[in-house]
Amino acid sequence: MNSPPERNPDDPLGAARSLRRALGFLVATPLHPQWLVHRGRAERLARLCAGMSGRVLDVGCAGQAPRALLSAGATYVGLDYYATASAWYGTRPQVYGDAAGLPFADASFDWVLFLDVLEHLPDPQRALREAARVLRAGGRVVAQVPFMYPLHDAPLDFQRWTLPGLREAASRSGFAVVAEEAIGGPFESAALLCNLAFARSVLHWAQRRSPLAALGLALPFCVLAANLAGWLLSRAAPHDAFMPHALRIVAEKR
Numbered sequence: 001m002n003s004p005p006e007r008n009p010d011d012p013l014g015a016a017r018s019l020r021r022a023l024g025f026l027v028a029t030p031l032h033p034q035w036l037v038h039r040g041r042a043e044r045l046a047r048l049c050a051g052m053s054g055r056v057l058d059v060g061c062a063g064q065a066p067r068a069l070l071s072a073g074a075t076y077v078g079l080d081y082y083a084t085a086s087a088w089y090g091t092r093p094q095v096y097g098d099a100a101g102l103p104f105a106d107a108s109f110d111w112v113l114f115l116d117v118l119e120h121l122p123d124p125q126r127a128l129r130e131a132a133r134v135l136r137a138g139g140r141v142v143a144q145v146p147f148m149y150p151l152h153d154a155p156l157d158f159q160r161w162t163l164p165g166l167r168e169a170a171s172r173s174g175f176a177v178v179a180e181e182a183i184g185g186p187f188e189s190a191a192l193l194c195n196l197a198f199a200r201s202v203l204h205w206a207q208r209r210s211p212l213a214a215l216g217l218a219l220p221f222c223v224l225a226a227n228l229a230g231w232l233l234s235r236a237a238p239h240d241a242f243m244p245h246a247l248r249i250v251a252e253k254r
Contacts, residue, residue, distance in 0.1 A: 030227035031220055033195035036188045037245060039231075044183070045069060045115075048142065048250075054110030057134065059102075059127070060117030061093050077109075084156070099127040107136045114143045116246075120156045128173035135253045141175060144248040147182075148189040150196055163241050166249045175251035182241035184234075189245045191230025195223050 026032040049069035058066055061078030062085075070076055079102070080093040097103045099114075100123055112131040118124040131141045143166060151157050161169065167177050184192070198219060205213040241247075 030224050030231070032227075033199045033223050034192065035223075035227050036184065036192050036230055044181075049074075052111050054136075055108065056111040056113065057102075057104070057109045057131075058113045058115070059099050059131070060114065060120070062089060062091050064091075064093070066113060066115070088153075100130060102130045102134050104134045106133055107139075109134050110136055110139050112139070112141045114141065114145075116144055116146065118143055118161075119145050119159055120153060122158055124159070125169060125172060128169060128175070132174045132253055137253060139253045140178070141170070141251050141253070142248065143170070143251070144183075144246060146245065147247050148184075148193065148243055148245045150193070150200075161247065163247055163249070166247060170249060170251040174254050176254050177249050177251045179250040181248045182239075182244035183248060184245035185237055185239050186243035187230045187233035187237055189230075189243050191226040192245055194226050198222055 027035065027038050029035060032038070045065060046069050049066050050071065052070055053073045055075045055077065056066070056070060058064065058076065058078045059080075061080050064076070064078045067076045067078065077095060078093040079095045079097045079099075080091065081098060082096040085091050085093060085096070095103065099117070099121055112135055114127070114131070118127065121127050128141065128143075135141065145161050145166070146152075147160060147162070149160075163180055163182065166180070170177055202213060202216040202219055204210075206216065
């Protein structure tokens with residue numbers, strides 16, 4: 001197996017991951033910088049999984065969150081790339097493999113999931129074609145990707161899509177989009193980016209032992225204010241696909 005790609009030395013991912021783990025207990029509260037991302041995520045995933053049956057392939061499965069949400073009539077298979085799963089994330093999928101060359105027979109699945117995965121693949125179109133290959137006729141692929149969201153997991157963060165771009169990518173691989181969703185409104189996305197910019201800057205200042213690190217004392221209050229403002233304003237503003245923090249499509253194999 002290949003070694004995991006080296007991380008950008010200017011990108012303190014190890015420290016950022018440690019900070020995320022330390023703040024994990026706050027994720028369900030507006031004191032967390034990414035509360036607006038996590039709010040409602042479990043419910044959206046549960047609704048998605050409730051309609052699945054047959055064999056479900058979760059590509060880039062990480063913690064295998066969909067597995068517990070599928071009905072008794074579904075069979076779950078989680079696949080991840082060995083080098084990054086073992087060295088970066090410490091997770092263990094059921095199958096190690098590459099999205100660009102899935103180790104499964106043609107027409108052997110009913111669903112293929114790419115949940116926050118396609119942006120991390122150097123050739124996402126090839127992965128979508130592989131999904132089409134392993135899906136049965138009428139099988140469906142789910143692709144969820146970030147939109148208004150910072151660079152993450154560098155150097156394996158290669159692209160962003162719009163909804164028209166996702167439709168085109170799906171069509172080129174033999175799919176027809178049957179459902180799509182823009183996740184998060186403009187105010188939520190703006191609040192999220194402000195929170196992440198502040199948290200990231202505090203992390204940099206602390207690593208460099210800058211006096212500006214003292215501003216970290218204000219971080220919880222600023223995050224709380226931004227989250228509540230973003231949430232309240234989003235409830236009043238019309239929701240559209242202008243500035244979401246994530247996008248999701250469900251497409252059927254033609």
